[in-house]
Amino acid sequence: MTNLPDTRLSLLVRLQSRRDEEAWGEFLADYEPFLLGMFRRRGLQEADVRDVTQQVLVSIASNVGRWQPDGQAAPFRRWITTIARNAAIRHLSRSAQRPVSGLPEQFASIGQPSSTERAEREYQQEILAWAIQQVRDEFQPTTWQAFWETSVQLRPIAEVARELAISTGAVYMARSRVMARLREKTGHFDPDLHESEE
Amino acid sequence: MPTQQSPCAPELLELCLQDGLTAAELGRLEAHLNQCETCRKELENLAAAPHTWSLAASLLKELPTGSAGVGQTGDIQSRQPLEKSVHATDFVVDVLLPARTPNAIGRLDDIEIHEVIGSGGNGIVLKGWQTELQRLVAVKVLRPDLCYNADARVRFVREARAAAAVVHPHVMPIYSVHAEGRCPYFVMPLLSCESLQDRLDRVGCLPLVEVLQIGIQVSQALAAAHSRGLVHRDIKPANILIEKSGLHVVLADFGLARAVDDASLTQDGFVAGTPRYMSPEQAYGERVDERSDLFSLGSVLYALWTGRPPFSAETAVGVLRRLTDSQPRAMSSLRPETPVWWEDLVMWLHQKVPEDRLGPAEHVSQLLENCLRHTLQPALHPIPAELLMEVDAIAHIDGDDDTSQGDHIRLFLIWGVVGMVISALAITTTAGMAIVAMSWLPDRSAGPPPPPVVVISEPATEPVTKAPAEPSIEFPAHLYATEPTPFPSIQVAEVDDQKKAAAETKYGSAEEAYRVGAAFYSLKEYVKTKEPFEAALALAPDDAYRLKVYRALLQAYTQESKWQPKAEALEFIIAKSEQEAERSLARRELMGFIRERGKTSEAVKRYEERLKLDSKDEATMYILIEIYSRLKDDPRRAAALLEQWETLKKANGQEMKVSEAAQLAQEYVKQKKFQEGAELYEKTALRDAKLAAWHYKDAAAAWLKAGDKTRAVAAAKASAECAPETRSELLEHYWHRGLADVFFDTGEYALAIPHYEQAIAKTQIDGYLKDCRARLELARMRVTQ
The missing domain is CATH 1.25.40.10 (Tetratricopeptide repeat domain)
Structure with a gap:
């Protein structure tokens, strides 16, 4: 992708504020490995993984050039997040349209959500999986288990507390702390997971 | 079972989510959540909205098998407890020789060891009695498991010797270093101290004055160490010792951090001890220099002020990530009384990029000293200017051209340069003209300095800026006596009745206060004139007297970082002076001052609001006309105000002055x-x-x-x-x-x-x-x- 450096250059010219520049740099540093991992997990060949990742980044970069400040807090960061999400989902749904397992697309999709919806869901899952990898080691095993058992396995708080030999209060704190951190992490990539309806 | 439920603590909930709670607070919240359903719900809502909880659950549940392991608590390498404790008993058995006296637990060469007084990630501190010299000492021994590591030993000794070379009142003195034997150790005086960490655990947080005093001492110690090329690398409250009664601090544990992290990083790929006070470059494992210590100093100051470290998490990895990725919570959110300049200072130390960080240590110490002065005596000591400037502002000032200085002779004049006689000064206008001669008598007597004497040979008319076609003469704009102080100011509370009461108790009368002020005035100690003159103002019998005091106060106010006091003084003169020439000069001075301080928009707001309150306030209207005409270059608004002025005069059966009419005519032409x-x-x-x-x-x-x-x-x-x-x-x-x-x-x-x-x-x-x-x-x- 020879045009990426050029795009990046004009992009940096467009991003007049140093803060935006940094935000973009940080975003790339995070997002590129995320995309690589995501496409790899989806069984793409290594060459394709690089190719698709590059395509997504380029399409994000070309959109970033169109960015206009809207006066909201941290608008640039949120803006890239949205663009990135759309670009990634587009690629995910496109790759989903190719018959993967030899089964024609129309059979596979009967009774299923549309490929875009599915791609959205997959994208969110990928993000969560990535976020978990990122933050997992920031918590003690007990804290993590308290979160997992009560929030994902949906087991009763009291039962888990007994099992882990901690108080229910500690379980409440643990699960919320992990959740808040996950939300903070995923918010970088997915506005839906980040912005709760308050 | 307790039936009484503890009170809700909403302020702890959000802090809990950010790992910002102290151990005591954690315990309190945990106990509360054991019972309070409301706070449980609130905490969950703060963490994520209900739909996000269920979305996350459903997404995580069906994660493909490749990532299923994330839910289990199996084999994660980097999971390590934050603190690594060394058991004193193990140590005693391993390292010490048998004791010779009954009250000792063991012996290290000639030192009878009485007890273990502390242990960190890197070593153990013992209390002992040095029998040869008959004194109590503190002994620091390298951690036993590191004693077999040759590199760790060499570094421990080398750094201990380097630290011993730093002789400074705020650096822990080192009596001797013992490199041989099973475990290297060094001997220090035993001080009646606790660590800042102990102090924090005991009292929660400290008042600003104490934080500043501690910060000054630590930065001085750092300056001394840095000047010898020594980087401490482990600045944290636990390594700063403070007198049990008092505020004297000494920095301890020089160089141990280096000995430890070099050895253990290569061995287990992990930093032992707490990384809470590390710098980001340390966390990244990059080259570390003096600036790293300053970041840590920022974290210490943060912790002393708010009672909690700026970056915290359950595991060391979590802390490191926070250090490199995120900004600490604003101190003002933890202590609302946090001054803005204080927040800025700590943030400056917390810059992730070392080049952007405040420094060097000597400068930090000087800055903290100025901050302390300001905190103790805000009226006498303005906030250090560099804390008032945004980075952009600095760039702007640098880029400012300074043509005015070169083109015009700067005359010192107007209210105050005692002893200077200015004989005649022509003020020209296009609308009209007047010659105003002003003179100041030299002050040779011991008494109060004379107020400026204004001799008027012609009625002064408004000085008006030249019309474009006129030849340029610009000297009036550069006659101001003000020293440029281009820094933005901070709002301060207004004068109140208490001030008057205070003035009364200190000075018997306005005259007495005025005399004190005048004494300083004649010494040109203008800053010191402020307090007595303001007292005189509070006690002044009438406006004529106030006028005299305000005139005298102008010098002190000129040196003040706030612009409002001087503006108020000038407003008073504009409103009350009976001499047209003085009013006119006061207006010009006000314009120049507003311009010099860059306060035009603030001034417009101030006077427009005042005019809204009283549309017949002549002095205000006049000032606004000047601002629009001379500073804003807005002839439409200036003309509109002049017309309003005319209407006002007519309503009183008066006519506009000819100078005013001429100005209005000029504003028309400009439009x-x-x-x-x-x-x-x-x-x-x-x-x-x-x-x-x-x-x-x-x-x-x-x-x-x-x-x-x-x-x-x-x-x-x-x-x-x-x-x-x-x-x-x-x-x-x-x-x-x-x-x-x-x-x-x-x-x-x-x-x-x-x-x-x-x-x-x-x-x-x-x-x-x-x-x-x-x-x-x-x-x-x-x-x-």
């Missing part, structure tokens, strides 16, 4: 309402015989711009028939030249010639002469043709 301007100039000329020649000249120029040559010539002729001011040759030159130009431009060359001749006769300025001669030549040619 290109040439006809209105010209007509008003002519009307004014009829009322003002003394300056009629000038008004007609200005009318003529306006008519010319309006395109009405006939009326332009008529006005110019009318002007020529009046006798112009003959006080200043330069003014005469302007007048003749202005008239000549009008005649020339309307084709009345014959009439132009004598005025050009006169104009040439009245000036020696080369540029002016050249212009006039060239035009005279042309005019003569046209006449002969």
